[in-house]
Amino acid sequence: MSNSCGLLTIQTEPVPLKSIEVELEVKDHVATVVSTLNYENKEDKPLEAVFVFPLPGDAAVCHFSAQIGQTQIVAEVKEKQKAREEYDDALSSGQQAFLLEESEQTPDIFTLSVGSLPPGESASIRLEYVTELAVQADDGLRFCLPAVLNPRYEPQGCEGAGVQVTSVPASLVPYSLSFSVRVSSPRPISKVESSCSLEPLQYVNTEQTQATVKLAAGHKFDRDVELLIYYSDAHKPTAVVEAGQASAKPGSLMGDPVLMLSLYPEFPQSVMSSLTSCGEFVLLLDRSGSMDCPTSDTKQQETRIASARDTLLLLLKSLPMGCYFNIYSFGSSFEHIFPKSVKYSEQNLEEALKKVESMQANLGGTEILKPLTHIFSQPCISNQPRQVFVFTDGEVSNTKEVIDLVKKNSGSHRCFSFGIGEGASSALINGLAKEGGGHAQFITGTDRMQPKVMQSLRFALQPAVVDISVTWDLPEGMSFTVLSPPITAIFLGQRSLIYVQLTGQSSEAAEGCVTLKYSLAGHPTENQLHFTLTPAEVTGLTVHRLGARTLIRSLEMEEENGEEQEKVVDLSVQSGVSSSYTAFIVVNKVPTIPINPHLYSNSQIVLCLHFFLLFFSSETLSCSDAGIEPRQPPRDPLLQLVSLQKASGCWLLDPALAAAVGKTSEEVENTKPPSVDQEVWATILALIWLHGFKMDAKQEWELLAMKAVSWLRVQSAPCEAECVEAGNTLLGCELQKDVLGL
Numbered sequence: 063m064s065n066s067c068g069l070l071t072i073q074t075e076p077v078p079l080k081s082i083e084v085e086l087e088v089k090d091h092v093a094t095v096v097s098t099l100n101y102e103n104k105e106d107k108p109l110e111a112v113f114v115f116p117l118p119g120d121a122a123v124c125h126f127s128a129q130i131g132q133t134q135i136v137a138e139v140k141e142k143q144k145a146r147e148e149y150d151d152a153l154s155s156g157q158q159a160f161l162l163e164e165s166e167q168t169p170d171i172f173t174l175s176v177g178s179l180p181p182g183e184s185a186s187i188r189l190e191y192v193t194e195l196a197v198q199a200d201d202g203l204r205f206c207l208p209a210v211l212n213p214r215y216e217p218q219g220c221e222g223a224g225v226q227v228t229s230v231p232a233s234l235v236p237y238s239l240s241f242s243v244r245v246s247s248p249r250p251i252s253k254v255e256s257s258c259s260l261e262p263l264q265y266v267n268t269e270q271t272q273a274t275v276k277l278a279a280g281h282k283f284d285r286d287v288e289l290l291i292y293y294s295d296a297h298k299p300t301a302v303v304e305a306g307q308a309s310a311k312p313g314s315l316m317g318d319p320v321l322m323l324s325l326y327p328e329f330p331q332s333v334m335s336s337l338t339s340c341g342e343f344v345l346l347l348d349r350s351g352s353m354d355c356p357t358s359d360t361k362q363q364e365t366r367i368a369s370a371r372d373t374l375l376l377l378l379k380s381l382p383m384g385c386y387f388n389i390y391s392f393g394s395s396f397e398h399i400f401p402k403s404v405k406y407s408e409q410n411l412e413e414a415l416k417k418v419e420s421m422q423a424n425l426g427g428t429e430i431l432k433p434l435t436h437i438f439s440q441p442c443i444s445n446q447p448r449q450v451f452v453f454t455d456g457e458v459s460n461t462k463e464v465i466d467l468v469k470k471n472s473g474s475h476r477c478f479s480f481g482i483g484e485g486a487s488s489a490l491i492n493g494l495a496k497e498g499g500g501h502a503q504f505i506t507g508t509d510r511m512q513p514k515v516m517q518s519l520r521f522a523l524q525p526a527v528v529d530i531s532v533t534w535d536l537p538e539g540m541s542f543t544v545l546s547p548p549i550t551a552i553f554l555g556q557r558s559l560i561y562v563q564l565t566g567q568s569s570e571a572a573e574g575c576v577t578l579k580y581s582l583a584g585h586p587t588e589n590q591l592h593f594t595l596t597p598a599e600v601t602g603l604t605v606h607r608l609g610a611r612t613l614i615r616s617l618e619m620e621e622e623n624g625e626e627q628e629k630v631v632d633l634s635v636q637s638g639v640s641s642s643y644t645a646f647i648v649v650n651k652v653p654t655i656p657i658n659p660h661l662y663s664n665s666q667i668v669l670c671l672h673f674f675l676l677f678f679s680s681e682t683l684s685c686s687d688a689g690i691e692p693r694q695p696p697r698d699p700l701l702q703l704v705s706l707q708k709a710s711g712c713w714l715l716d717p718a719l720a721a722a723v724g725k726t727s728e729e730v731e732n733t734k735p736p737s738v739d740q741e742v743w744a745t746i747l748a749l750i751w752l753h754g755f756k757m758d759a760k761q762e763w764e765l766l767a768m769k770a771v772s773w774l775r776v777q778s779a780p781c782e783a784e785c786v787e788a789g790n791t792l793l794g795c796e797l798q799k800d801v802l803g804l
Contacts, residue, residue: 122611122642125190136647145647152649163645202290249293257288276783297328301593304605327556348454354423367423380765396433448475465493513761525583527552535575542568561609582792610637711773715740754795771803
């Protein structure tokens with residue numbers, strides 16, 4: 063395996079990429095991204111370059127152009143095979159050509175072939191795409207500009223080898239990034255945060271509904287640029303109507319107005335606090351070699367697999383009595399702890415925890431399709447809704463096939479997904495949750511995995527929303543076509559964007575109305591939103607293109623046949639939005655020097671470019687392979703205490719508990735009120751310690767504390783107040799009984 067890294071030629075010379083400029087315009091829940099890539103060929107021969115880069119999984123590429131010297135050329139969308147043939151013909155004739163196409167297996171990887179670049183010539187490539195912003199558990203909207211794509215594992219039997227890429231140290235990055243952001247929304251903008259240093263947020267108007275921000279000077283593109291945007295009134299529904307394209311045919315998608323409806327309901331706390339005590343919880347853990355890498359550059363001592371093991375401990379201890387569970391792990395092959403899901407009991411929990419504790423990142427590659435297929439083949443348990451939790455660093459190449467499988471089985475399960483580390487595939491993580499009716503979380507930089515996973519577990523334990531319906535009421539003379547698939551799941555923290563094509567004429571002041579109905583915990587709910595049908599004066603075509611992308615994705619998910627493929631191609635060409643069946647192609651007719659495209663695999667001028675690049679074999683590189691041996695830190699005191707809790711929710715009075723709360727066995731035993739049961743005393747001590755010393759991590763232990771309180775209530779202990787007072791004295795706290803939930 064070669065250790066060469068950076069953007070290199072076969073002779074390990076630097077690639078001609080000089081700088082990257084990115085402009086991000088956020089409009090409420092969606093965004094337009096414009097990237098400009100600047101190249102220079104310093105070699106004495108023509109250069110054929112391939113640039114492989116990541117995009118969000120639901121992104122819609124809508125513009126591609128190039129500036130070669132004084133020549134400006136703009137690409138157009140064509141059927142993929144025709145575009146490839148035209149590209150090869152142009153190169154063979156000595157013409158400059160550019161080809162942009164989407165990976166058929168992994169929607170968030172695009173390859174950009176920049177064609178024949180003459181010696182000493184510069185090229186500036188402009189790429190524009192639109193995307194929806196994912197909602198985080200704390201109501202923030204997340205945008206991520208990936209600096210890396212981790213090595214994409216190629217499952218055995220999968221056709222076509224993907225380009226293998228990974229990150230390199232910042233000192234080896236030979237180019238810089240300029241990143242500017244403009245945000246606008248009907249709601250006030252509360253704040254904008256980032257994993258990178260930002261200049262201060264600048265508000266453009268007094269209502270604080272428009273703002274700008276930039277990356278601080280000197281940033282190197284050595285890690286993902288993650289942006290989190292927070293609005294006031296985040297749960298307020300909105301409707302945006304965008305005017306059609308004047309040059310498009312009336313009655314077509316691009317010619318008619320398109321409406322985007324944003325639904326992000328907030329449920330009553332009284333309902334959300336009632337957690338279910340049933341369910342089948344299937345946990346699927348990635349144990350490929352890359353999971354042995356550090357969780358981040360700043361946390362070198364903690365590996366991804368170690369963090370995942372700690373997270374599984376918290377998650378397992380927080381499951382309710384009465385549920386069923388099983389744990390799968392996967393790499394090149396997969397394993398499961400139990401042949402089928404088992405009832406949650408002390409014996410089964412102890413067996414599972416022992417096996418989790420010994421799990422290492424030693425199962426080779428990343429083949430997630432086989433374990434998911436096996437999970438879905440298992441019969442569902444009556445009255446136990448199946449919830450699948452997937453933990454992975456997202457390094458697969460057959461993303462579309464995996465998401466298709468989840469979608470086909472979405473009627474019998476929900477899927478919660480967690481992307482671990484820099485470069486986790488947004489297409490895979492978001493696609494699993496979106497098609498599985500669950501929630502996606504990303505753990506990057508200094509993020510702790512545990513609170514995000516426990517937030518998703520709370521979602522999974524909350525009552526399900528059923529009987530969902532969306533109805534539209536438009537003025538006479540107008541009709542509508544819903545471009546988005548039906549809403550099948552709503553839960554706390556989930557945002558739905560619905561795109562609707564509006565056809566016909568209405569009066570200038572006409573209004574429409576949309577009604578959302580659903581039932582939650584037996585309580586029917588109805589929400590109405592009235593909206594104007596007059597489009598905003600200047601809106602661009604962001605909503606149209608995302609509506610087209612949504613419909614294209616739905617058609618691509620259907621069983622493949624010629625008719626569906628033809629629809630996708632027609633819609634893609636009409637909207638200028640990329641698809642798996644089309645590509646952007648542009649040819650500069652000015653002759654240069656002929657290049658034979660069929661000789662590139664052996665040519666010394668071929669470049670495989672990415673924001674960062676390594677030449678890999680098809681095996682996944684683990685950190686131990688690279689000579690990195692992260693040392694494991696001492697166990698967190700919180701996890702030590704959690705590991706001692708029993709499945710029922712109680713703790714035992716023993717030396718391990720005493721050590722976990724920082725006391726000796728004698729101190730703990732001698733301060734126990736005489737008439738109190740040992741397990742009751744131990745459980746109250748544990749609750750006092752959690753509330754007194756670990757409130758900053760409450761989200762991580764809240765569910766297991768609720769289980770402990772439920773166990774205490776069943777015991778009907780007569781001296782709880784006396785125990786709390788004695789516990790406060792022992793641990794040096796001043797907590798009231800009601801604070802503990804007693």
